[in-house]
Amino acid sequence: MDGKLAQTIKPDADQPLAEYGLIDLWIEFSQTTGLHAVDKIKPISCRPFSIRGLLWSLVLCSTTGFLVYNLVEEIGTYYSYPTVTKITPQIKHSIKFPAVTICNRCTFNNTRLDVYPEMENYFFNISRGKTRKDSFSHLTSDVFQKPVSLEWLKNMSMEGSKMLFKCVFGGDIFKCMTDFQPIFTYEGLCHTFNFNASKSVFMAGDDANLIVTFNINQNDYTYINNMAAGIKVFLHHPDVHPDASSTVVTAAPGSSTYVAIQKIQYRYQTHPYMAFDDTACLDTNSLDFxxxxxxxxxxxxxxxxxxxxxxxxFKQCGCVGPYVPVASRRCSLVQLHTCYNPAVRSLSKNGTFAKECRCLSECVFDRYTAQVSSSSFPADKWESSLLNETGAKNRESMIDNFLELKVFYDQMMVTSVTQLPQYTAASLFSSVGGQMGLCLGASILTVAEIAELLVFVLVFLFDKCRGRKARNRISNW
Known part of the structure; x- marks a missing residue:
C-alpha cells in the first residue's frame, strides 16, 4: 500500500517544471521580507492595473528617496569629523608647579661694562633706535665685532646671587642659587625656578607656594630698549623655553606682587579630526613620533x-643670538643689533612666513593663566626690620630696589579642556537605523534581505545565461 502511494505521488520525470522568472522571485521576496509596503505592490502579470499598487509604489519610492537623502547627509556629517569641547574642573591633592623664569628688566650690569668706555654710549644708541651699521663705525674695541660668548654675556649681566635675596617654597626657606638655574632668553640672562619639574604643591594660597624677595639693583642699570625697572616673570612648562609663548607678568620695585595661577590641560583629537578650525594637531605622545x-x-x-x-x-645674518640653545656661531654685538634681532622681530610678525614654517600644535599641552594684584612693600611697620635685613641705606633706596613676588595656585584645581568626537560610529548606526525605521520600517536585517534578493537576481541571470533552471538553484539555498 505504501509503495503504491509513494508511486502515486512520485513526480513524473518527463513532466516539465513551470518556468521560474524574476516576477516569481519578487513575489517570494515581497511575501517574506520585513520591509513595509512591499507586499502591497503586485507584479503587472498578476493584475493588469491597480491604483492601490501604483500609490503604494509612489509612497515607497518617495520614502526611499527621502531615506537616501538623509543617509547621505548623515554619512557626510560623520566624515566631516565634528567635535565638541568638554571643560572639566578637577580637584587635585597635589599639582605640579610650573617653571618660573625671572628676568631683571635690565639684565646688563653697568659697573661691569665700565671696562669698555664706549659700551654705555653704544647701548644708549641702541635704545634710541640707532641700529644702522654706520652708527657703529667709530667703535674701536674688538668686543663689538667679535662673536659674543655666553661666558662674556654672563659676566656682563646682573648677578643672580645679588638679585635673588630671599627664597621660600612651601613655607621652607631654600638657597636661591641652588634651585634657580641661569638661562638665556630674549630678555638676556634670566633665572628659572623648578627647571627640572621636581616641585609639586599640596596647598593653595599666597603663603603656601613660591615667595621670592628681589633686589633689582637699579644703581647698576644701563641704557636698554625697555625703560622700566623691576622684573619680568615667565610661567611655563619646565621643558618649554621661556620665550615660547609663556604666560608673562611684571612686578615693580616697592611692591608685593601676587600672581594667582590656574593650570589648564588641553587635549585635542588626532587626525582626521581638526583641532584648530581647519588645522590638525600633532600627536607627540605617539610611539612613532x-x-x-x-x-x-x-x-x-x-x-x-x-x-x-x-x-x-641665521641664513640672513650668518650667526645666532645668545638665547638660541645651539652650539653655532654667535653674533657679535653689532650683528645682534643690526641684523639678527631685527630679522627675528620682522619674521615673527610676518603671517606669510608663519604659514611657510608649517608648524602644527601638539595635541596635548598645558597652559597657565594668571591673575595679578599688588600692594605696597614694605609696610611702615616693617621698615626698620627690613632695613637691617636687606642692608639698604634708607627707605627710599629699599623702595627703589626691593620687591616681593608670590606665585601660587589660588585653588587646588586643574581645568581640563578636552576635544571629543561629536559623531561616533555608534551614533552613526543609531541615526541610520532610526532613519530606516522611520521611512521604511526597516532594520539591518532588512538590508540583509535586500542583499539576498540582489544575490538571487544575479544567480538567476547567471543561470539563465548558462541555460540552467534558476528555480532549482535558488530553492536549494
Missing amino acids: VNPLKFYSRYSYDHCFMECVQLKA
Missing part, C-alpha cells in the same frame, strides 16, 4: 616657529 626640531628637545608649536624664525635669521 620623532621630534623634527634641531634646537629644542621638546616639540611644541612655539618651539617649531621659534626655530623656523631662528634658522631664517
